[in-house]
Amino acid sequence: MGLFRKAALTVARGLGLTDRALVSWLAGESSHAGESVTVETALTLDAVWACARLVSQTIATLPLPLYERDGQGRSRVAPEHPLYRVLHDRPNAEMTAVEFWQALFACKLLWGNGFAEIVRGANDRVVALIPMRPDRVQITREIDGTLTYRHTHQGLTQVLSEDQVLHLKGFSLDGQVGMSAIAAGRHSLGTAMGAERAAGSIFKNGMRPSGVLTAPAYLTPEQRKDARSYVEKFEGARNTGKVPLLEGGWDFKSLSLPPEDAQLLETRGFNVEVVCRWFGVLPVMIGHMDKATAWGTGLEQMNLWFLTYTLRSHLKAAEQAIRTKCLSPVEQRRFFAEFNVEGLMRADSKGRAELYRAEVTNALSTPNEIRARENKPPLPGGDQLFMQGAMLPIDKLGTVQPTAAEKQLDDALAALAAERAATRLIPSGATLEH
Template structure:
């Protein structure tokens, strides 16, 4: 698939990936999502739990086919969405059981509807042309307007991509030619050069062009003078154009420029790294994650199981490189009754410990079912300590003290009556 642009450049997935900004944006989105754990859950009433016993769990979490790991498969999904707007995978069954999802090339796929309104996937692969029913294809669609396929981002961004490609080529040509675009050969008054002399001059100039010959002095024949037209990249606004295309391409892929190394301007996504990560997760990653999760539920899980089985990305995977943030999160969840100690240890691949299956809260880290209760043994210890210190209970000590200091209506003390 390739489309032409007004800049005269053919825009294809291969040429787009040769742009440093496009490569960085697509790689950032693909690799970040590829590192997130994709788990299969079973819903039981209002609770949910990871279901590693399901066949789908192994496909999504470990390996979806014989050639790819789960991370490579997810990377391919997002990269195809960024370039073609669609991802296609052929479902392989053993009987009625789904055993693999083989990736298909989007540029070799055509989709149409039959008379019954079902999608028909026409694939021209290395083994020849074949048609597949929609039940056989795992299709993740990117942003679209309700059609049978998603819209291709690079097709709609062809003018931006084409201009960026042309600017890169112009910069390369400028450096290859020694930053001299053109010039004039001036003849002395009253002289007229011959064709052989002009050819000799061009050969002379060619011997001094190029970055390797920069700084050399070129002699000119008698009667000739050279007047160069200096148009360096700054004058042609070439550098500004290339800098602008960084922000423009980031806008197409919805990636903040600072995340691919373009830090010339400060970001408006908050002042802290945490706020910037939240913005990236919310506005950049979340749409892709939701599309993939819903496509899995609709196309890889049977209708009778969709009410109890679903797949979901574990966003806590983003904290694996942040030890301090991960420790703070697990501590807060454990001290406020959201996770047991053993559930928190399992997230760090640690063995369970005895007594770690009880939910606790920060108030003395009591079990939830013990809140508001007092241990009789602790009451006995408390009473013994008060008797030792004050000779009785705290209530009796307070009552005696009040009687010794206060009288009736301002009269004498109670103990003087």
Template structure:
């Protein structure tokens, strides 16, 4: 049987799946590689139809999209200022391109990483070489191949049926978790067995409720009922249906008995399977299940909202944020400005405690002099006040061995207490 050698794009797809890009595969065999044990063919679109996948991806991408991303300039005294005059400030903080806000731009980047493992942003430059636009591209339309001649990565993008090549210089490629340093792993493809099982469970549950007999109980009689008796009994039973009729006394005649029906083992096992698949999907995306509405088994998580946000930030968001920050610095800032400028997400909003917790935190900051009052007011979105830029500390602290004396720290003088003279 003759086989057709895969083309350039098919070879890239095979390498993306971890296979030899020069293998000759029949279409049936290629489809089999993308199938799952449950019989489901998992794609990004079908995966997003699962509420757990949709919630995990939207939670991560929308949360990151709300975090302010700014470019800072380091100062000689160790402090920093927002570099509002830097050319990248407008692109990162106001409008990355003609159509997008910074929030929508970042949401697309993070969603691409969560689903495809890679995000591609084309860097548009003016004739003088200045960066004027950042255009995110669809990862499913991109093929990445390393040029064997010069070792550079070559990006081929398909748009409206037309292929065009983009040089590595004009591409910001943000990779998710990967093992070769070139491509991030396609998470939906790697998790296809878990997602496929969840899809099969969803479909089985839908068919169960569509075709299965769902009733809370049944009546049994000693003798055979006539059609008229069955109809009369059915009409009488409607008087006991619904929450408004709960607690009414039912009278059974002629040896009839009522048998309540609980959930059968098959339905209970299906419910347990669906619960397990939600937890498995959350594990793939490193999202706490309670954050997507799954409230079982959450006792191991922090008891406060601030603690939960801290764990989510540390375990889920922090690696992603650092990855994006460093890739922006590498591709957009350049080596000449590395020591002076850098970009950073502001995560204070995620760590915002309740009113009591914030009051205690600010009181400690003011007492120890590492915040002044206007800095605290800015964090609370309040206007500054006159004299609020002065740093203050508590001056009543004295050495432990000076307790009981009129200790004066300036000239180190001490006198006996007046009562002992």
């Protein structure tokens, strides 16, 4: 009784007896299918797990460097800034950057919000980011208009101001708290969970999920116990195919349709597409290959669609949150964080070669910048920009003077032609084309 009271008090301190999250914590959100839908139960669906894992892990593996503007429209990586190491390498003493961002974006996808405590050191510099589970955080609007974040963990409540929390919001109607895809889609997810439960029951009961054994007369309690122990020998998927022997006038009547008639498999496949809509993921990207392919040119277009319509909103929101919460107003004019999506857009070797050639010949990138993308060392003279010189405005044709090298080549060819004419190697008056 003491342990139960302690647990109840801990929950009450963190959530409050009138908090909607308390009801969700105790019983989960109700659904039309009668299934209790919470983040934990929803993750038992392979489609929910795959969508959350795909988006969070993809973003976590993208490099997140800190850049500095030079005042002339150019920017460079700023590894000397203390925030660079926190964002790019080690957000805290226990996590790598990939682990931290994966956890933060997974919370945002499942709960609609991702929270991280901002730990500051000397000169108000950010020295660490510590993630906080959204189901343990309560947001309160104070009288003065500021936001207060109360984080409850292991019976202790920590009160943080809005400047001490990096808050990544999902789709929101008020701009203060993001909406959870699990809570908003509880009816769709509940239906999918009900289909999974029905499929499991079919296999558990040996592909004949329900039926009636008809006895010739009323049974005594001992006879019912013996009948139950006898029927259990033929239940379960491993006992499918066994033929029971019914004695004394017993009869079995099936009350269910076979799985192929009930189209259970088609229903489960449709549920995968429904779950993907809630997370903005193409079904083919989580292994649902019924109507699409991930080979050939479709792969590049699929990656572009994924980046444009799924990842871009997450990346941009995180970059702006980092700028406003982790940089001072003065630093915001010079520094900014930006995810590097070059790896997602990398095509095959032939496509990359054509892209690099176009960038170099049109003075968009230097050869050493291209080599850096391929993790190759720089070469002498490779830091200059090059431009094709053969293209001229149409009104300048015939007016451009030849270069010294071109004039020297023309003179040499003319002298050679004159010498050959003098020695009668070619008829008089002929020219040597080049």
